[in-house]
Amino acid sequence: MKKIIFAGLLVLLLAATSAAGQLTLRPQVIDNGAAALLVWKGPTPLSGEARFADQRFPFAPRADGAVALLAADLDLPAGSYPIEVTLDLPGAAGQTHSLVLEVRHLERAVQRLSLPPSQVTPHEPEVLERIQRERQRFNEIFAQTSLPVLWQEFLRPVDDPTGSPFGVRRILNDQPRAPHSGVDFRSPRGTPVRAAAHGRVVMAGDFFFTGNTVVLDHGGGLYSLYAHLDNIACAEGELLDAGATLGRVGSTGRSTGPHLHWGVRLQNQRIDPLVLVNLLPAESS
Known part of the structure; x- marks a missing residue:
């Protein structure tokens, strides 16, 4: 039972699904000084943004949805960071989704x-x-x-x-x-x-x-x-x-x-x- 509950929580962290479409994050773990991509598959939003590590990142429309780049600065401390997404879809403004991005510390030469x-x-x-x-x-x-x-x-x-x-x-x-x-x-x-x-x-x-x-x-x-x-x-x-x-x-x-x-x-x-x-x-x- 614990394994089933954990697997369900993991899916929530890596992807957010609604009746309108699905939001995925790739990759789910990055180093400081790297980037991740949010991919929305569904109706193309009129506008949208992702809030991550005290920064706002806009979505770019695509034919099958939208994408947004997230950045973890070179000096961003390691940790688990929430991502709060807001999408204004046709006829459904203010759609919200929550994900988590894990940032690792990479020791540099x-x-x-x-x-x-x-x-x-x-x-x-x-x-x-x-x-x-x-x-x-x-x-x-x-x-x-x-x-x-x-x-x-x-x-x-x-x-x-x-x-x-x-x-x-x-x-x-x-x-x-x-x-x-x-x-x-x-x-x-x-x-x-x-x-x-x-x-x-x-x-x-x-x-x-x-x-x-x-x-x-x-x-x-x-x-x-x-x-x-x-x-x-x-x-x-x-x-x-x-x-x-x-x-x-x-x-x-x-x-x-x-x-x-x-x-x-x-x-x-x-x-x-x-x-x-x-x-x-x-x-x-």
Whole structure:
């Protein structure tokens, strides 16, 4: 009897079913710095959102229902987190569902790097002012949820092997720094860099730390960042298709050599972009 009761509770945690349709979560257990996908099979909602870890994540309509991405920030503590979903269905506003997402703590590796001191600890007032101004601009962009959801698939920007992984704890010139908020690819200089998904260019320029950088807004609070580019082949305001060339690999900004740094923010939560590649494969579009 206890086994039957436990199995019934487990089903409630992993899927929520109503007369109108079914809501499922995949996967049900993720690491900090990862993402999960909510899938609603049923009438396409007029609107909807999921509340998870003090953040709100919008649903994107699909022909057979809707989907929503959830993000567990790199620093989110391990634990069981409730997900509260509200869907406004045609003729049935305010449909609610409750699920649970388990977040595990993944211990990250430590990486030691050596760079010119001027790139690690600049002291010039004009450089410090520039860094602060650029940091504020990044923060303002990542905090916005302006566009409707544009993404469907999520692609690797280059085909080359990865170098530094997401979340690695970096020590630059023996000084601890913030963890690596993206993935590095060991790509030769000049390699074309592709847009990971359909999106609008909201930032394209040269920055102190990230060099020539492009940021795409994929809607619903999802952004992708491409840094250290040799050149930029798009302009702010331009709408790019998934797979479109936005620049070429370089070594601009604070860099030890040619490579692509690729980062993702979802509702300003830092997540591993390769997780989205696996979660949103091209054939699902």
